[in-house]
Amino acid sequence: MDMNQDAIADWLADAARAARAASSLLAHSSADARNAGLHAAATQLRAQARDLIVANALDLLAFDAGSGTPAFRDRLALDPQRVEAMAQGLDDIAALPDPLARTLADWTRPNGLRIRRIAAPIGVIGMIYESRPNVGADAAGLCLKSGNAVILRGGSDSFHTARAIHQAVSTGLREAGLPEAAVQIPPATDRAYVAAMLAAAGQIDLIIPRGGKSLVTRVQAEARVPVLAHAEGLCHTYVHQAADPDMARRIVANAKMRRTGVCGATETLLIDAAIAPTLLPLIAADLTALGCSFRAGPRARAIVPSMAPAVSGTFDTEWLDSVLSVAVVDGIDHALHHIAHHGSDHTDAIITDDAAIADKFLRSVSSAVALWNASTQFCDGAEFGFGAEIGIATGRLHARGPVGLEQLTTYRYVITGTGQIRP
């Protein structure tokens, strides 16, 4: 076991060193070269679609011998359409603006020194994700475009699939004359690879975990490398008493039920006492018709008694399912207090026609994304116009909200002088 761990640490050290060299090359490559690499990788995914699906069948066979859920199996499964979608995803990333071609600031000091803050790749990124194979392809594409190298560690359940995808991407990089070490995967499923990645301070610059809460919290707790992630999306929609009732009904139904498994789905409805008696029954009926059930506080149940009662922990639960926590509140301060207490700094929305109240809400919630009169499900890189995202971040540093290409870059200063010395 110890020897195995040493071997794994050695593999990681070699991989990270090669990745850093690759990132260094990518940092100075032209956007055209990186885009050609993306297109070549997409072409290889299409050309090797049959191999990908055969590899995926191996993973599905192993999965079917176990006791996983149908939902998990669906996330794991590849078919020709999904392979094409992955390939198209890489082509789409190639079409996005170059995130490295940005001068973020440019000023000249009184002494004549010109200081420019310019975008630069972060370096070596470690991506730790679960079963969905496309996450690996997307992450490879976003990292390549932004000049970063990436080490992809997918779930053990999708190992053969991930390896086949990596194979195709590698071939594409090689054909485009880019360093294959820019995208790497561990050679085996041993969990010690994850531990080694999390411990690799100085070798890996950033870990991005993408998956369920248990994966992300474990990564956050163990990592010695900076982590960009969200562990949960306990999102609130607050219906203020001055809300337009029809808009509120439409938005709450969408925010909860459009897709229940996404991190931007609303988990808790807060509704003002002044409007709840007339509006809550309508919202409850809308959602019930869509298949949603409820866990409601006593004041909400006094209005809609058919709702199941909230219990201890209800308002701290990210359902990711057709379940909505419901609480009646006494105005905005009460709502803000509830969100500060139970929220996860992800996404929170207010529905109101009162601009002053909306302004107070938007200023006061600490979440990465605060919305007024719109669905929380808009917290998404594509909906922001980022084209693609590698995840959502709820921490305080570097990037918050959807993490797209720009958020995968850092900056450095370039200063040009004419012989200046410091007095």
Add this chain to the structure above:
Amino acid sequence: MDMNQDAIADWLADAARAARAASSLLAHSSADARNAGLHAAATQLRAQARDLIVANALDLLAFDAGSGTPAFRDRLALDPQRVEAMAQGLDDIAALPDPLARTLADWTRPNGLRIRRIAAPIGVIGMIYESRPNVGADAAGLCLKSGNAVILRGGSDSFHTARAIHQAVSTGLREAGLPEAAVQIPPATDRAYVAAMLAAAGQIDLIIPRGGKSLVTRVQAEARVPVLAHAEGLCHTYVHQAADPDMARRIVANAKMRRTGVCGATETLLIDAAIAPTLLPLIAADLTALGCSFRAGPRARAIVPSMAPAVSGTFDTEWLDSVLSVAVVDGIDHALHHIAHHGSDHTDAIITDDAAIADKFLRSVSSAVALWNASTQFCDGAEFGFGAEIGIATGRLHARGPVGLEQLTTYRYVITGTGQIRP
């Protein structure tokens, strides 16, 4: 001991909770209110100057009973001029632009959603520093201005001084109607406070260590909280063969000798073989006249035999003293290779009249700051026009180079709609 550690963890939990509440208030306070707090703190520092100097005398007495160096004593000592400089520092911070009044991006999506990325405080910052008392006052001022709360842990040697400064700042905050919990210090010098701060993930958002390499590397190794810092500044000045000889002499002398103890001081001179025979003797004479000694590689010693020989580790040494490592290199690729191998990603400079070579250098070094024809000692927040800095960062995430007010902020998204739901 265990009980003491529990008590310390309890203190920190309470302090961090109060700090977060204070930061939340500061985040929504006006710039005028925060500036009034800064001026009031400055006024209190001036009013309590005598108390500060008495407290400092206690620290100096304890110091004089030990075996510290004169340089350390000088850093520790306060006098009326230094108190006034601290107060003036807070007044100066008040005069800087409000870092929270910034909309970093503002766009409208085809569906009509308006998305704004706006500056926001990071939250609760833990500042861990060594003996220089003004670091605490500066950090308190920069954090207050940027809407952050701060827990200040200074060196044990300056505990009485730090407490007196904290007392004055607290009084100023109270008089200005701002939350005193925005600036806190541990009630005792126990080292377990540092350990508790480093472990306080979720309570403290960011640790900024400021001090020698051993302090910073220990913090980086132990912290469970994100860290913004530099452990060392192993800065290079590379004199390319097309350098203007007079400019090169002037810049190298300044970069090494203006102040030798700052992190932006040049530690290693790289000089092209083509120009070294004529230029290196002149540079060596200039620096010798200024009191500098050398540790030189064999090719440099072949030109200036009086220089002491480099030994193993020479080129990995941050001297912070009147010592310069010297190596002759064979052009830019050799220089870049040396810097990639031995540098600390802090600040590196090239001296050349060849714009294409300069461009290659500026693109290729991975340092936070790359300079062309200027002294490495310009790596400083004031020289960047930031007004003040809390430190220099060499990591890859969030902020690199001088960390000023803007770098003490993060962002969040505010989205305004008219009832949009996601299809």
